[in-house]
Amino acid sequence: xxxxxxxxxxxxxxxxxxxxxxxxxxxxxxxxxxxxxxxxxxxxxxxxxxxxxxxxxxxxxxxxxxxxxxxxxxxxxxxxxxxxxxxxxxxxxxxxxxxxxxxxxxxxxxxxxxxxxxxxxxxxxxxxxxxxxxxxxxxxxxxxxxxxxxxxxxxxxxxxxxxxxxxxxxxxxxxxxxxxxxxxxxxxxxxxxxxxxxxxxxxxxxxxxxxxxxxxxxxxxxxxxxxxxxxxxxxxxxxxxxxxxxxxxxxxxxxxxxxxxxxxxxxxxxxxxxxxxxxxxxxxxxxxxxxxxxxxxxxxxxxxxxxxxxxxxxxxxxxxxxxxxxxxxxxxxxxxxxxxxxxxxxxxxxxxxxxxxxxxxxxxxxxxxxxxxxxxxxxxxxxx
Amino acid sequence: xxxxxxxxxxxxxxxxxxxxxxxxxxxxxxxxxxxxxxxxxxxxxxxxxxxxxxxxxxxxxxxxxxxxxxxxxxxxxxxxxxxxxxxxxxxxxxxxxxxxxxxxxxxxxxxxxxxxxxxxxxxxxxxxxxxxxxxxxxxxxxxxxxxxxxxxxxxxxxxxxxxxxxxxxxxxxxxxxxxxxxxxxxxxxxxxxxxxxxxxxxxxxxxxxxxxxxxxxxxxxxxxxxxxxxxxxxxxxxxxxxxxxxxxxxxxxxxxxxxxxxxxxxxxxxxxxxxxxxxxxxxxxxxxxxxxxxxxxxxxxxxxxxxxxxxxxxxxxxxxxxxxxxxxxxxxxxxxxxxxxxxxxxxxxxxxxxxxxxxxxxxxxxxxxxxxxxxxxxxxxxxxxxxxxxxxxxxxxxxxxxxxx
Numbered sequence: 001x002x003x004x005x006x007x008x009x010x011x012x013x014x015x016x017x018x019x020x021x022x023x024x025x026x027x028x029x030x031x032x033x034x035x036x037x038x039x040x041x042x043x044x045x046x047x048x049x050x051x052x053x054x055x056x057x058x059x060x061x062x063x064x065x066x067x068x069x070x071x072x073x074x075x076x077x078x079x080x081x082x083x084x085x086x087x088x089x090x091x092x093x094x095x096x097x098x099x100x101x102x103x104x105x106x107x108x109x110x111x112x113x114x115x116x117x118x119x120x121x122x123x124x125x126x127x128x129x130x131x132x133x134x135x136x137x138x139x140x141x142x143x144x145x146x147x148x149x150x151x152x153x154x155x156x157x158x159x160x161x162x163x164x165x166x167x168x169x170x171x172x173x174x175x176x177x178x179x180x181x182x183x184x185x186x187x188x189x190x191x192x193x194x195x196x197x198x199x200x201x202x203x204x205x206x207x208x209x210x211x212x213x214x215x216x217x218x219x220x221x222x223x224x225x226x227x228x229x230x231x232x233x234x235x236x237x238x239x240x241x242x243x244x245x246x247x248x249x250x251x252x253x254x255x256x257x258x259x260x261x262x263x264x265x266x267x268x269x270x271x272x273x274x275x276x277x278x279x280x281x282x283x284x285x286x287x288x289x290x291x292x293x294x295x296x297x298x299x300x301x302x303x304x305x306x307x308x309x310x311x312x313x314x315x316x317x318x319x320x321x322x323x324x325x326x327x328x329x330x331x332x333x334x335x336x337x338x339x340x341x342x343x344x345x346x347x348x349x350x351x352x353x354x355x356x357x358x359x360x361x362x363x364x365x366x367x368x369x370x371x372x373x374x375x376x377x378x379x380x381x382x383x384x
Numbered sequence: 385x386x387x388x389x390x391x392x393x394x395x396x397x398x399x400x401x402x403x404x405x406x407x408x409x410x411x412x413x414x415x416x417x418x419x420x421x422x423x424x425x426x427x428x429x430x431x432x433x434x435x436x437x438x439x440x441x442x443x444x445x446x447x448x449x450x451x452x453x454x455x456x457x458x459x460x461x462x463x464x465x466x467x468x469x470x471x472x473x474x475x476x477x478x479x480x481x482x483x484x485x486x487x488x489x490x491x492x493x494x495x496x497x498x499x500x501x502x503x504x505x506x507x508x509x510x511x512x513x514x515x516x517x518x519x520x521x522x523x524x525x526x527x528x529x530x531x532x533x534x535x536x537x538x539x540x541x542x543x544x545x546x547x548x549x550x551x552x553x554x555x556x557x558x559x560x561x562x563x564x565x566x567x568x569x570x571x572x573x574x575x576x577x578x579x580x581x582x583x584x585x586x587x588x589x590x591x592x593x594x595x596x597x598x599x600x601x602x603x604x605x606x607x608x609x610x611x612x613x614x615x616x617x618x619x620x621x622x623x624x625x626x627x628x629x630x631x632x633x634x635x636x637x638x639x640x641x642x643x644x645x646x647x648x649x650x651x652x653x654x655x656x657x658x659x660x661x662x663x664x665x666x667x668x669x670x671x672x673x674x675x676x677x678x679x680x681x682x683x684x685x686x687x688x689x690x691x692x693x694x695x696x697x698x699x700x701x702x703x704x705x706x707x708x709x710x711x712x713x714x715x716x717x718x719x720x721x722x723x724x725x726x727x728x729x730x731x732x733x734x735x736x737x738x739x740x741x742x743x744x745x746x747x748x749x750x751x752x753x754x755x756x757x758x759x760x761x762x763x764x765x766x767x768x769x770x771x772x773x774x775x776x777x778x779x780x781x782x783x784x785x786x787x788x789x
Binding site for chain 1: 703704706731732734736737738739740741757758760762763764765789
């Protein structure tokens with residue numbers, strides 16, 4: 001290939017914004033710099049509009065959402081009728097389970113992810129193996145280690161529930177085909193998951209005050225303010241935990257181990273993409289209804305690359321206070337552990353061609369606590 | 385050798401007897417390589433009447449250039465079998481001494497080239513070292529780019545300067561520089577891309593008698609000279625038949641084949657192939673891709689081979705939101721190439737997580753436009769576009785930095 005000399009031109013889409021900020025070492029939070037204010041603006045407002053569940057004809061229908069909520073908590077979906085979605089996704093824990101690795105019909109190799117604001121994501125699951133909420137709902141029903149259901153059994157149980165069948169008839173004829181019926185039930189659950197929105201947090205109040213120019217009167221804690229500057233500054237957290245939901249909705253290798261035992265690994269996004277491609281319930285499949293070209297494009301164009309090996313979806317940081325333990329394998333028990341893991345990261349864990357923005361941080365004890373204080377302000381005061 | 389009978393019928397009678405749009409085989413056809421039908425002439429003589437005059441003169445071909453160009457276009461539309469349009473670089477009369485330093489005149493020429501088809505640029509007035517000024521140089525470039533003959537009212541010095549600027553361009557030396565045969569001959573001998581017209585040369589065949597020097601010139605260079613009326617005033621349109629008739633008279637002293645060459649074949653053989661080739665080309669004005677490339681922002685990335693790339697809209701890029709952009713690639717290597725756009729974060733050592741979809745939305749000789757869907761720039765910071773242009777024999781890559789926050 002002949003690569004000729006190139007004239008390079010830089011286009012500044014947003015002028016005047018610098019990513020690197022200088023973390024203050026003062027115990028008192030310094031006033032936000034103008035570029036910090038611009039950056040902060042991009043982390044709101046909150047709440048955000050909730051996108052429809054792609055390929056889901058029941059998305060947005062109140063009756064379907066109500067049915068989905070019932071099915072979410074109904075053990076009829078599991079093989080032995082002992083577990084439901086809610087067994088692991090507990091509402092009082094922001095739809096997590098509080099333990100490192102999920103336990104249902106088997107012990108999972110991954111931590112249960114929270115479901116609040118899940119519709120803001122592009123991919124679902126730590127590995128993004130599902131491209132819609134309904135596909136993400138169907139997968140655990142059929143997974144041996146989760147609900148261990150099967151299509152004929154679940155369909156039979158659904159047909160035996162008059163209230164479920166009568167509700168589904170609001171849509172039209174209930175499918176005679178078992179697989180289509182179970183998919184429809186999954187779409188009802190997907191419609192319900194889309195409604196799981198979280199409320200405003202102290203951070204949101206502060207952000208809005210900054211944007212409105214009234215932050216001088218804000219009672220946002222000083223330690224959180226200092227932590228915010230680290231988050232947006234030297235620590236580079238905001239590069240991946242970007243936007244109002246504190247997630248860029250993509251996947252990264254942050255140096256976390258992913259052995260699941262001796263001789264076994266969980267490759268994360270790498271297998272997620274493979275699973276996505278072979279999933280008959282993806283947005284390119286026949287069960288996807290009214291899916292827009294815009295929505296299905298992500299599934300058609302996503303690339304599988306060796307960089308995906310060991311990548312995990314960037315989780316939202318909202319409501320972290322309720323979702324411990326943390327990371328894909330639940331191996332970090334507290335927020336302070338998470339901060340320490342990043343601050344003291346082993347650079348050998350990051351490939352030379354990897355995310356160059358992740359590096360050991362020379363953070364003081366105070367700065368670490370400030371970061372934790374900031375992260376806590378991303379949670380609602382209490383869960384409903 | 386059979387000599388063609390020269391006409392002795394008065395022009396007025398010819399007008400009545402000659403069938404319209406049919407060549408009169410009874411008289412030697414004439415190719416008139418020097419006709420103007422400028423704005424004041426258009427006002428005084430309808431184009432239909434001009435064509436009548438040309439038919440009356442039994443013209444086989446007329447190379448017409450006018451100030452402004454409207455007259456040329458009127459005649460071309462009216463008699464495409466007869467008229468070959470030339471592009472005169474003057475929008476009005478009175479620009480003969482200023483056009484070669486006027487950006488307006490150059491812009492006028494470039495606009496007309498993009499709008500209409502021609503066989504030549506000229507007749508223009510240019511002398512000596514002025515031929516090496518930037519605008520005449522650009523005119524030569526345009527002639528080369530668009531397969532146009534130069535029609536130069538010039539001295540020998542300017543003619544040689546024009547020829548030196550391009551290894552391809554052909555020149556019709558108007559009025560043969562008002563030089564005498566002894567001066568014209570060495571120019572023709574020296575430059576095989578030079579032809580000469582005899583317009584407004586009253587010294588050629590006065591009273592129907594051809595001087596020996598001219599006769600020898602025509603014999604020595606039988607395929608290089610041609611006739612022309614030079615209708616430089618409105619009234620002179622009416623001289624076309626008389627000019628033709630007069631020429632037929634003095635050409636009787638030439639060998640028949642030489643006369644035939646001079647009367648029409650030389651001009652015809654030079655001009656017709658050029659015109660036929662140009663007549664079938666796609667104009668920039670008819671080619672949206674060419675128009676797009678012509679209008680492309682000059683600040684976009686430009687490769688050494690002239691390849692130019694534009695990526696729009698840049699102001700709608702958002703972090704981690706699927707976006708579509710349009711990539712416009714212009715250049716000789718771009719038209720039939722496979723164009724792909726990718727993006728990466730060099731400092732992070734990674735690209736996007738998606739292979740965007742490419743749809744060619746517009747193509748043309750000038751390049752192509754490609755819509756790229758499914759771009760997802762999943763992190764804020766410094767990114768780099770990479771545009772690969774692969775035409776099967778050569779592949780070039782262009783990079784451009786940008787930042788999103």
